[in-house]
Structures are given as structure tokens and as C-alpha cells.
Amino acid sequence: MKSKLVSCADKLHNVRCILSDYRQEGETLWNRFNASKEETLWFYQSMANVLCTSGKDLKVYADLDNAVKELEKTIKGVSK
Numbered sequence: 001m002k003s004k005l006v007s008c009a010d011k012l013h014n015v016r017c018i019l020s021d022y023r024q025e026g027e028t029l030w031n032r033f034n035a036s037k038e039e040t041l042w043f044y045q046s047m048a049n050v051l052c053t054s055g056k057d058l059k060v061y062a063d064l065d066n067a068v069k070e071l072e073k074t075i076k077g078v079s080k
Contacts, residue, residue, distance in 0.1 A: 008051045008064050015044055015067040019074060037075055044068045 018040070022029050030037045048068040052061045 004051055005058070005060065007047075008060050011044060011047050011051065012060060012064040012067055015064065015071055019067065019071055022071075022074060041068075041072055041075055044071065 018029070027037075030040070033040055035043065045068055048065050052065045
């Protein structure tokens with residue numbers, strides 16, 4: 001359980017940083033990644049799905065889920 005909590009906190013931090021940088025840099029942000037923005041989003045969605053199923057009672061899991069949804073909304077809103 002502790003390792004899932006640490007992983008969740010790490011992914012939450014990463015998603016928040018991606019969101020912040022994306023809002024400042026726009027599409028050029030994705031040049032830093034080895035994966036496309038779609039692949040990056042898929043990764044964080046998958047991680048949230050796995051991590052959030054076991055700890056719905058802790059706020060950090062809800063925060064990760066919300067941050068990933070915000071990332072998806074932000075990416076899809078800009079790329080349309």
C-alpha cells in the first residue's frame with residue numbers, strides 16, 4: 001500500500017508539472033518526451049486507473065484522478 005501511495009504522489013506531481021508547462025509552452029512541450037502527447041496521456045490515465053482503484057478513500061488518489069482528467073481536457077481542448 002505504501003508503494004502505491006508513493007507512486008500516486010509521484011504521478012500526481014508529474015501530471016501537475018506537465019499541465020503547468022503545457023499552459024506556458026503549448027505544443028512544444030511534447031518535444032521533451034520520447035512519447036507523443038496521446039501516449040503520455042494514455043500512460044497517466046492507465047496509472048490513475050490502476051492506482052485509484054485501491055485507495056479511493058485517500059485524497060491523493062482523487063487528486064491524481066482529477067489532475068489526469070484536467071490534463072486530458074486541456075490537451076483535447078487545445079488540439080481541436
